[in-house]
Amino acid sequence: MKLKDYRTSFLEKLTPLYDAMEAESFFNIALEELKGWKRIDLAMNPDAVLKDDEIIQWNNVLEQLEKHKPIQYIFGRAHFYGLEFEVDENTLIPRPETEELVEWIIKENEYKGQIKILDIGTGSGCIAISLAKNLPDAEVFAIDVSEKALAVAKKNAGTNGVTVKFLLQDILEAVSLPDxxxxxxxxxxYVRELEKAEINPNVLEYEPHLALFVTDSDPLLFYRKIALLAKSGLTENGRLYFEINQYLGNETVEMLEEYKFSEVTLKKDIYGNDRMVSAIR
Structure with missing residues (x-):
């Protein structure tokens, strides 16, 4: 079978489940992963033929996508802020909105020299590692409650050539920060149970619920705890940054103001949703 004909079939099977642009992106990712080709390579080789063993590989990817498995989990990697990260079912898939948070932190701190940073709930390590890569004078620490997630994050730090001090810690049980x-x-x-209906099956069925959901009755549980610890764990004029639930921006701001943080700033993401907050101790 010609690869261009397989592409047509691939997209026809996925477009009832995903929008056309997303299905196209899946094909292009698979093309690079399975054949090492970019889109231009297929355009330059319109008569390329898939061998039987290649068709089996492509069909395996297609079957998993039809079951809504994220393509990042299928191939075990994701891209974030220009870097590559290993991901698996123990780590969230890095999101573009989180890249915006990282960009905000880097822009506000790139000329501050030797600073100390803590990432709480690091998962794949994408925030901590991206900050360590782009703020080379910073000393970066990262905490997570999951040993399996930390194992992935440590591997990602090595792959990306940075040093991050990883710590196993349930932040809700912590009485103080390590430094x-x-x-x-x-x-x-930060996703409330009531919002599950809005979550796509590829997230709901595959990504770790431990890193996603909070109870409807106390959606700011983690934010309050981290803010409390930050009151003594931040240096004077140190800054706290959160990615937040888009529906709880005002509530998060009010909580930080009640904890006597100053210059509390609520910021929207590229989609116009309240997504990030910063505050100064």
Whole structure:
């Protein structure tokens, strides 16, 4: 079978489940992963033929996508802020919105020299590692409750050539932080149970619920705990950064103001949703 004909069949099977652009992106990712080709390579080789063993590989990917498995889990990697990260079912897939949070932190701190940063709930390590890569004078620490997630994050730090000090810790059980920091950043669980109906099956069925969901009755649980710890764990004029639930922006701001943080700033993402907050101790 010609690869261009397989592409047509691939897209026809996926477009009832995904929008056309997303299905196209899946094909292009698979093309690079399975054949090492870019789109231009297929255009330059319109008569390329798939061998039987290649068709088996492509069909395996297609079957998993039809079951809504994220393509990042199928191939075991994701791209984030220009870097490549290993991901698996123990780690969330890095999101573009989180890249915006990282960009905000880098822009505000790139000329501050030797600073100390803590990432709480690091998962794959994408925030901590991206900050370590782009703020080379910073000393970066990262905490997670999952040993399996930390194993992935440690591997990602090595792959990307940075040093991050990883710590196993349930932040809800912590009475203090391991040091004093100039920056504390967290993208904690913030999706309420009532919002599950909005979640796509590829997220709901495959990504770790431990890193996603909080109870409807206490959706700011992690934010309050981290803010409380940050009151003594941040240096004077140190800054706290959160990725937040888009529906709880005002509530998050009010909570930080109640904890006597100053210059509390609510920021929207590229989609116009309240997505990030920063505050100064």
């Amino acid at each position: 004093t920091f100039d920056i504390i950043v967290s993208n904690p669980p």
